[in-house]
Amino acid sequence: MPKRITIHDVAREAGVAASTVSRTFSSPDRISASTREHVVTVAHRLGYRPNPVARALPRGKTLTLALLVPDITNPFFFGLIRGAERQAATAGYTLVLADTGESATMERTHIERLTGGVDGFVLASSRLPDDALPTVIAGQRAVLVNRSSADLPSVVINEEQGMRQAVDHLVSLGHTSIAYLGGPTTSWSNRAKWRALQNASRRHRVSIRRLGPFSPTVASGAPAADAALVAGVTAIIAFNDLLAIGAQLRLHSRGIAVPDQISVVGCDDIFGADFCQPPLTTLAADIEQAGRSAIDLVLANRADNVVLPSHLRIRESTGPVPTKKESR
Amino acid sequence: MPKRITIHDVAREAGVAASTVSRTFSSPDRISASTREHVVTVAHRLGYRPNPVARALPRGKTLTLALLVPDITNPFFFGLIRGAERQAATAGYTLVLADTGESATMERTHIERLTGGVDGFVLASSRLPDDALPTVIAGQRAVLVNRSSADLPSVVINEEQGMRQAVDHLVSLGHTSIAYLGGPTTSWSNRAKWRALQNASRRHRVSIRRLGPFSPTVASGAPAADAALVAGVTAIIAFNDLLAIGAQLRLHSRGIAVPDQISVVGCDDIFGADFCQPPLTTLAADIEQAGRSAIDLVLANRADNVVLPSHLRIRESTGPVPTKKESR
DNA sequence: GTGAAAGCGCTAACAC
DNA sequence: GTGTTAGCGCTTTCAC
Numbered sequence: 131m132p133k134r135i136t137i138h139d140v141a142r143e144a145g146v147a148a149s150t151v152s153r154t155f156s157s158p159d160r161i162s163a164s165t166r167e168h169v170v171t172v173a174h175r176l177g178y179r180p181n182p183v184a185r186a187l188p189r190g191k192t193l194t195l196a197l198l199v200p201d202i203t204n205p206f207f208f209g210l211i212r213g214a215e216r217q218a219a220t221a222g223y224t225l226v227l228a229d230t231g232e233s234a235t236m237e238r239t240h241i242e243r244l245t246g247g248v249d250g251f252v253l254a255s256s257r258l259p260d261d262a263l264p265t266v267i268a269g270q271r272a273v274l275v276n277r278s279s280a281d282l283p284s285v286v287i288n289e290e291q292g293m294r295q296a297v298d299h300l301v302s303l304g305h306t307s308i309a310y311l312g313g314p315t316t317s318w319s320n321r322a323k324w325r326a327l328q329n330a331s332r333r334h335r336v337s338i339r340r341l342g343p344f345s346p347t348v349a350s351g352a353p354a355a356d357a358a359l360v361a362g363v364t365a366i367i368a369f370n371d372l373l374a375i376g377a378q379l380r381l382h383s384r385g386i387a388v389p390d391q392i393s394v395v396g397c398d399d400i401f402g403a404d405f406c407q408p409p410l411t412t413l414a415a416d417i418e419q420a421g422r423s424a425i426d427l428v429l430a431n432r433a434d435n436v437v438l439p440s441h442l443r444i445r446e447s448t449g450p451v452p453t454k455k456e457s458r
Numbered sequence: 459m460p461k462r463i464t465i466h467d468v469a470r471e472a473g474v475a476a477s478t479v480s481r482t483f484s485s486p487d488r489i490s491a492s493t494r495e496h497v498v499t500v501a502h503r504l505g506y507r508p509n510p511v512a513r514a515l516p517r518g519k520t521l522t523l524a525l526l527v528p529d530i531t532n533p534f535f536f537g538l539i540r541g542a543e544r545q546a547a548t549a550g551y552t553l554v555l556a557d558t559g560e561s562a563t564m565e566r567t568h569i570e571r572l573t574g575g576v577d578g579f580v581l582a583s584s585r586l587p588d589d590a591l592p593t594v595i596a597g598q599r600a601v602l603v604n605r606s607s608a609d610l611p612s613v614v615i616n617e618e619q620g621m622r623q624a625v626d627h628l629v630s631l632g633h634t635s636i637a638y639l640g641g642p643t644t645s646w647s648n649r650a651k652w653r654a655l656q657n658a659s660r661r662h663r664v665s666i667r668r669l670g671p672f673s674p675t676v677a678s679g680a681p682a683a684d685a686a687l688v689a690g691v692t693a694i695i696a697f698n699d700l701l702a703i704g705a706q707l708r709l710h711s712r713g714i715a716v717p718d719q720i721s722v723v724g725c726d727d728i729f730g731a732d733f734c735q736p737p738l739t740t741l742a743a744d745i746e747q748a749g750r751s752a753i754d755l756v757l758a759n760r761a762d763n764v765v766l767p768s769h770l771r772i773r774e775s776t777g778p779v780p781t782k783k784e785s786r
Numbered sequence: 787g788t789g790a791a792a793g794c795g796c797t798a799a800c801a802c
Numbered sequence: 803g804t805g806t807t808a809g810c811g812c813t814t815t816c817a818c
Contacts, residue, residue, distance in 0.1 A: 134574070134811085136810095137811065146789085147789045148789090148811090149791095149813080149814080150788060150789075151812095152811095152812060153787095153788085155812095156812085156813070156814095160788095161787070162787055165787080177596065179573050179574060181574035181575075182572070182573075182574050183515055183575055183812095184794095184810070184811030184812045184813090185811080185812055185813080186812090187511055187515055187793095187794045187795070187811080187813090188793070188811090188812060189794085189812085189813065192511060202540045202543055202544075203540060205533075205729055211530060212530045212531060215530055215555060215556070216557065219557065224554055224556065224571070224572065224575070225555055226553065226554050226555075227553055228543070228547070229543050229544065229547065243552070245510075246508070246509040246510050246511060246795095247510035268505065375733055378733075401730065402730035402733065405703055405707060405730065405734045406730070407734075407735040464794095464796085465796065466795080474804075475805045476795090477804075478804060478805075480796060480797060480798090481803095484796090484797070484798095488803075489804085493803080508796080509794090509796075511794090511795085511796095512796045512810095513795080513796055513797080514810090515794090515796070516796060516797040516798075516810045517797065574811095
């Protein structure tokens, strides 16, 4: 193990005080050009690299931000991770990624372990109960994504917009009975979507039925599709694209044509929504932007609530309501 | 800003020395049960939380590992990130994620910035030139994924196995002319795949043609497909699934049936390979396992070269060679 | 502009 | 077992 070069090694070699070396790297403007240059040269020759943790201790800032997601497996979060990572990097911050395994306990553990090691938290689709949130976060900077709370800043998607477009779209195609394939009951965005759907459908003569809850995975699409068939609807709106894609797979294997016999709408516009069969009509929102905004919020330490627009992306999984004859 | 509770606050309040408090948290077995309990109680009452960075300084270990990927956007890395994060978490480590934007310079910058802040690096599909690798890494623990080098431990996929299965599969279906849709020339795994394909085809009467290089994205699938059509092959093997899926999309829009008129095989078995149209025959490897192994290697500080098996997953994008009549 | 010295919060010998 | 005392590598007053 080659002993680490420190500020003192450089100082000795350069014939200056350690504090001068420190300053050449942290506040170069307070150093005369000549000595600065000299120190930099020596440091480079010795292969000196400032130690981020030693640096963080007296400063009280780590230049590190944490992003907690319930399930790294879920492609929905990839856009978020991407956006957050890029924005953090741009601001000179490092992103720490943690998977809470859909568990409030693990989420709390991660937060406690990370506290002090990061300058702030982005909690995506937090599973922490509302009342626990403030205590667990306790004085740390934190912002919520995909969930709002009175206590913390947040960035959420305006589901109302997208759902209204979705319902308008389906109604315009003649649909009058729609099923909502529900996601986890603990999910804030699931509740938001259902509420938005209810509001949207009030404006039309259309009946909506809530099915589920289903786990938000491709695998759960099968039971979800079957439930929709039993319900006898002509269109379904799924909590997320994973569920929608799984439902399409199931319908296909049962010989039911999408969209000829039944229309399906997803949510999130994840990777793959454009090339599944048929390409999925879905509620799209700029989730990478959500990641970026979340980072901006933690860094700015603002108590804002950012609301991002959503809209319907029409592809090929939705079509006219089947006529009596060709319907099931 | 509520002043942070330190070990000294707890010590004073509990009427013990600071080192006793330290020990109750870092080596509880060296403390009598009674005082330990007392200290824990007081600490809890005061809301004490050990500061990870203060902890890391004297110890020289941060309990943090870094994972660098060229492009977070690429779903291939999702599995890797997943596996790495889980394995790190299991070992009590935190994972730092960085995107190098396919650039050797950014990769180097990230490594330098992170050095000292993490206990080791996992470099996925590193873009660093071979000779730069040892210098940049300079005494840090590091393991390569998807690339091998004489200087660093690594975990790579055995492309030979999968490619042999792919060629056997295609030949058994009557194909005699295959195109390889090449990936980035700087990619180690692209070279490995091409070599494996050449070796595999030597065992048969089959001609292979290398096309490209193409950028490993869905969008590049279109030109890649067109190039394959010009080449007049009956089967294509793509550098990765992104390219394969893009090629299928292009072939579909040109009215060319897969696999009836042309067969396509991908690599990586990414999310979506099972539900694209048609579901993709692809070379699968356990990339999450690669992530786990990489973490194990850094933590164990072993100089091993782990080779993971690959195999062909046959789905519906490959079929019998078209007969003269129905071929283009 | 630069040096000396006192920490940042914690760990780890070393005593007793 | 527990207290004392040096640091870990860096930043940051405070002098000069």
